[in-house]
Amino acid sequence: MEIIGDDKKIRALFSEAKLADAQATPSFTSQWNRAQSRALRPRRAFKLSLAAVTALLVCALISLALWSQYSQPRGTHSVFANVPARTSLASPVVKTPDEVPTNRVQTATVHRPSRSRVPRSTAQSGALTVASNGKAAKEATNIDNWQSPTATLLTSQTDGLFKSLPQLNENANELKSFLPGRANEKEK
C-alpha cells in the first residue's frame, strides 16, 4: 500500500499517539499478575440477582397453580351429572315445552357438592350439552307450532263435502244434495 500525501500525515499523527500511549502503558507483569490473582480468587457461590429472580419465578408459578386450582366454577360438575345420556344420535328426542326441563339447571346449581373431582374441561362440555339440548327442544316446539300465512286460503266451506263420499244406494235427490247449492238452483 503506497502511502502518499495526507496518508503520511495521518500516519504521523497515529505514530505520535502511539508514542504517548507507550509512555502510559502499564507494565505487563502487573497486568498479568492481577489477572492471575483474579483467576485464583474464589468465586461467589451464587449471584444475588440470579437468586432473587429464581425466587420470584417460583413464587409466580406457585401462585398461578393455586389460582388455577381454586378459580374453577364449582357448579359445573352437578349440572353435567343431571344431563340425561344420549344413546343414539340417529333419533334425537325432541321434547315439547312441557317436557323440557327448564328448571333442572336451576335446581342443579342449588345442590352443590362440596368438591368437584371431574376435570374442568369435562364439566364445561357437560354444561354446554345441557344448554344445547334445551335450545333444541325450544326450536322443535316452535317448528311444530308454525303455520304458513297462506294456510287459511286452502280451506273452504265445501271441504266437508269433498271429504265425505256418496254411498252407492243413495237416490238422485240425495246425490244432488252432494252438488254445490248454485248448481242445484240452475237445474230447478
Added chain:
Amino acid sequence: MKIDPMEIADFRTELERLHGASFGWALSCCRRDATEAEEVLQTVYLKIFEGKARYRGESSLKTWLFAVIRKTAATEYRRRLLRSLRLAADTSEANDLAAPFENQTASFERSEVQTHFQGALKTLPRRQREALHLVFYEDLSLREAADVMGVSIGSARQHYERGKKKLRESLTRMEMGYGNNWGRQENPSAV
C-alpha cells in the same frame, strides 16, 4: 478449564512482546479510556489464563489477540452501560464534576493538533475508527484488519477509505482554521 502451565509460560512471552500494541488497541476499543483499557486487557489475560480464549493457530497471534481484545471490550462496554444506567442518578453528579477537570489536564499534556486529531477520531463510526487504527497505528494489512474486525476484506477496505476521507476532511477544516491547508498537498499537480 485451565491450560497447561508450560503452554502458559510460552504464551506469556509472546503476550509480553505484544503488550504495548495490545494496550494501544484496547485504548482504541475503549474510546481512549486508559482505566477501562487496563481492565479489558486484564480480562483478556484472565480469559487466556483460564483457557476461555484459546489460540488455535488459524491466524497470526497478533490478529487473534486483537480480536479477543475487541470482543472483550465490546462486552465490557455493554456491561458498563447497563451498570451506568442502573446507577445513573447517583453517578451523573460525580461525573459532571470530575469530567471537565480531567479533560482539561489531558488536553494540556497533548499538543493541540493531537487533541484535535483524537477528537476527530472519536467522531468517526466505530468500524471506521478501528480500520484506521489497525492499519496506521498497528501496521496491519487490510486483510489482517478484516480478520480482527470480523468482516470481509471488501468491507474493511470500505470502512478504511470512508474513515480516511472523513478524517482528512476534519483535519483540513482544522488546518484551514490555522491558515494552513495541508489537505491540498495530497495531489500538488491538480489545479
